[in-house]
Amino acid sequence: MLTTTVCAALSAAGLxxxxxxxxxxxxxxxxxxxxxxxxxxxxxxxxxxxxxxEVGGAVAAWASDLVFEPTVWAGFGVLAAxxxxxxxxxxxxxxxxxxxxxxxxxxxxxAAERDAAQSAAKPALGAERKPGRTAAGEDDFSDIEAILRxxxx
Numbered sequence: 001m002l003t004t005t006v007c008a009a010l011s012a013a014g015l016x017x018x019x020x021x022x023x024x025x026x027x028x029x030x031x032x033x034x035x036x037x038x039x040x041x042x043x044x045x046x047x048x049x050x051x052x053x054e055v056g057g058a059v060a061a062w063a064s065d066l067v068f069e070p071t072v073w074a075g076f077g078v079l080a081a082x083x084x085x086x087x088x089x090x091x092x093x094x095x096x097x098x099x100x101x102x103x104x105x106x107x108x109x110x111a112a113e114r115d116a117a118q119s120a121a122k123p124a125l126g127a128e129r130k131p132g133r134t135a136a137g138e139d140d141f142s143d144i145e146a147i148l149r150x151x152x153x
Contacts, residue, residue: 003050008040018030
């Protein structure tokens with residue numbers, strides 16, 4: 001009950017400040033102040049203020065348990081050990097994979113990547129040049145040039 005009264009008083013004071021700001025013809029600022037002034041009453045009426053109090057109490061209880069109970073510290077130690085094991089397992093898997101895959105050293109892996117990139121950059125089979133002829137795109141233009149010459153253009 002006291003919390004609702006305090007919130008109502010805060011909102012009333014905020015609305016008074018918004019009214020004075022509007023009296024000075026600063027309507028945009030007055031609108032923003034009025035919006036902020038309505039927040040405490042809205043929180044109290046919707047019950048969110050009590051929820052925030054309960055959440056704050058729960059966080060405070062957890063923090064006091066963190067400081068004063070050794071089992072909480074042991075729990076963080078277990079979590080840290082799990083992270084270290086996860087990272088070490090990933091590193092070991094990469095190392096085993098690189099040795100078993102036949103990749104060997106980094107130089108050989110880079111050479112394999114370079115070969116793959118060069119084979120991807122080669123033209124498709126249909127676009128290769130044939131002996132005595134130009135590329136497929138140039139054949140089309142030579143046909144057009146022949147037709148234009150035939151008609152005297």
